[in-house]
Structure formats: C-alpha cells, structure tokens
Amino acid sequence: MAAVYQHTTKTSLTVGVLFCAALLLCAYTKERPAVARLGASWVGEFLRPFQALHGATRHSLLSWWGDYIALLETQRENVRLKTRLAALEAQNSQLLEFKKENVRIRGLLRMAEEAAVEVVVANVIGYDPSNWVQVITIDKGSRDGVRVELPVLERNGVVGHVISCGAGSARVLLLSDRTSGIDAIVQEGRARGVLQGMGRFRARLEYVLEGGQVKVGDRVITSGMDNIFPKGLLLGVVSSVGPKATGALFQEIEVRSSIDFTKLEMVEVLVGVRPREDLD
Missing domain, CATH: 2.40.10.340 (Rod shape-determining protein MreC, domain 1)
Known part of the structure; x- marks a missing residue:
C-alpha cells in the first residue's frame, strides 16, 4: 500500500513540474518571440529527419497496399477470365461436334437418297x-x-x-x-x-x-x-x-x-x- 502511494505521489509531482515548466515557457516565449521562433526552428530541424522518414514510410505503405489490392483484383479477374474461357472452349467443342455429326448425317442421308434406299x-x-x-x-x-x-x-x-x-x-x-x-x-x-x-x-x-x-x-x-x-x-x-x-x-x-x-x-x-x- 505504501509503494502504491509513493508511486502515485511521484507521478503527481512529475506532472506538476512539467505543467509548471510549460507555463513558464509560455510566459517566457510570450515576452521574447525571437527566442520562441529560434526554438521552433531548432525543434523543426531536429524533427525533420523523423518527419521525412515518417512521410516516406507512409507513402511506401500506401503504395504497397494499393499494389496489393490491385494484385488481388487482377487475380480475381484472371480466375474469372479462365473460367469463362474454359466454358467457351467447352461450348465451342460441343458446337464443332454437332457440326461434324450434322455433316456425317447429311452424308449418310445423301448416299441413301442416291441409292434409292x-x-x-x-x-x-x-x-x-x-x-x-x-x-x-x-x-x-x-x-x-x-x-x-x-x-x-x-x-x-x-x-x-x-x-x-x-x-x-x-x-x-x-x-x-x-x-x-x-x-x-x-x-x-x-x-x-x-x-x-x-x-x-x-x-x-x-x-x-x-x-x-x-x-x-x-x-x-x-x-x-x-x-x-x-x-x-x-x-x-x-x-x-x-x-x-x-x-x-x-x-x-x-x-x-x-x-x-x-x-x-x-x-x-x-x-x-x-x-x-x-x-x-
């Protein structure tokens, strides 16, 4: 119980100190805007590589995700086209067989007609x-x-x-x-x-x-x-x-x-x- 109390006290003190520091920093930069701009510039220079890395990573992830979605759609379309092609080939084979059968029947009937049988x-x-x-x-x-x-x-x-x-x-x-x-x-x-x-x-x-x-x-x-x-x-x-x-x-x-x-x-x-x- 004492350990929990000590941890809570330290956390409260840390938050209080940071809050006070923030208030003092705000008051100081309000009186001295040049210092605020210089600080912002230093912070910006410090964070610039991280921001660049974040932007590049975000762009790469978005590009990769878009390519992945496009690939999935291409695969689905490929499956649909293969299925359709197989169906058309089967239908074409049936039509060719019907055509050949029709030719055979016509030949047989023509022979019967010529032979008068x-x-x-x-x-x-x-x-x-x-x-x-x-x-x-x-x-x-x-x-x-x-x-x-x-x-x-x-x-x-x-x-x-x-x-x-x-x-x-x-x-x-x-x-x-x-x-x-x-x-x-x-x-x-x-x-x-x-x-x-x-x-x-x-x-x-x-x-x-x-x-x-x-x-x-x-x-x-x-x-x-x-x-x-x-x-x-x-x-x-x-x-x-x-x-x-x-x-x-x-x-x-x-x-x-x-x-x-x-x-x-x-x-x-x-x-x-x-x-x-x-x-x-």
Whole structure:
C-alpha cells in the first residue's frame, strides 16, 4: 500500500513540474518571440529527419497496399477470365461436334437418297472387347425397323450386317470378322469371289479363279447374290495380289476395307428399297 502511494505521489509531482515548466515557457516565449521562433526552428530541424522518414514510410505503405489490392483484383479477374474461357472452349467443342455429326448425317442421308434406299441412322455405342469377334453395337433396334440380316452401311461403303436385335439396340457383325462372308465382284475385271474377314479389320477375296484379272487398286463391290447386300456397294480396294502357288486354282487377294472401323461413330441400317415412283 505504501509503494502504491509513493508511486502515485511521484507521478503527481512529475506532472506538476512539467505543467509548471510549460507555463513558464509560455510566459517566457510570450515576452521574447525571437527566442520562441529560434526554438521552433531548432525543434523543426531536429524533427525533420523523423518527419521525412515518417512521410516516406507512409507513402511506401500506401503504395504497397494499393499494389496489393490491385494484385488481388487482377487475380480475381484472371480466375474469372479462365473460367469463362474454359466454358467457351467447352461450348465451342460441343458446337464443332454437332457440326461434324450434322455433316456425317447429311452424308449418310445423301448416299441413301442416291441409292434409292430407306435407312435408319444409328450411333455406334459399343465395340466387342475381344480380338476374336469383330462386332459393334448400335442404338437402334426392332422398334426402329431394324431386324436380323439387314445390311449396315457407312457413307464410304459396307460395314457389315445385323446378327442380333433387341428393342432398342442391335449387334452388327463387321465384314472383317472371320465368320463374315460377302459375295463380291472386282469392279474392273468382273472377277467374282467371296470377301472373307481376316480379323483386325482386314479381309481377303476368296475363290477367285486363276484366270481372273485382278490388280492392286481395283475396287471390290457387292454382287447382290447373297440376298443380304444390294449390288454395287463398295467393300474395299485390292491391297495385294499374292504369288500364285504351283497348281493352285485360286488367287491370294487381300482387300483393304473402305471403312476405318477404328473411327466408326455413325452408321445406317438399310431397311428397304424405295419404289421407283417415289423417286420421280
């Protein structure tokens, strides 16, 4: 308690002394203004470096704060622009895909119109995962007019034929499957044979007699004799004519399909032939 009292007393005395000194200084400078101006000048000179430092520090802090706020706003704007750009790129990709799909559909329908056939356009929704079977699945079925053994085409030629059909989907055996056989004709030399699948999207033309004129680059088309494919549809192009074995009856001919099955996205199922009067 005594220590607190002593501290309070010292504080009061110090404040009193300073107050009295201030009063005396005011009275003295009032009588002698020159001394007051000189004192103010000395005080100003003494405080000038501190004031300069304070001003520079304040300016730097304000400048740094302004740059920081501007940087935050720039970052937010950058995020907004990136988000907008991503959205525009996604929209552009969708528009490009719609455009390409429209071109594919137009091509398929134009081919059907020129061939005077009725078709159902379908999307490819699946491939057989094994390497032993060359089969695709399409998104059209019996309720769309699709049935077993109907030909399946693409604007570049024959894809295969339907082997099974559900209400809303169907499975298509590709012409490159080993169990596929299509009666065919070499368009230039008119040699006839059976296009047999070899797997891995390849095929060969079987049973072409030794005397048949076949050369690399010849087009191979459907003959129309198998009761599945109409005559004249493109199957592929002769890619090689192998050396004939001694005494062999048939030539060894490989055919490159006109279809790139790895990029197959849309096909058309030939469901009928339009009467001639419908074309007038």
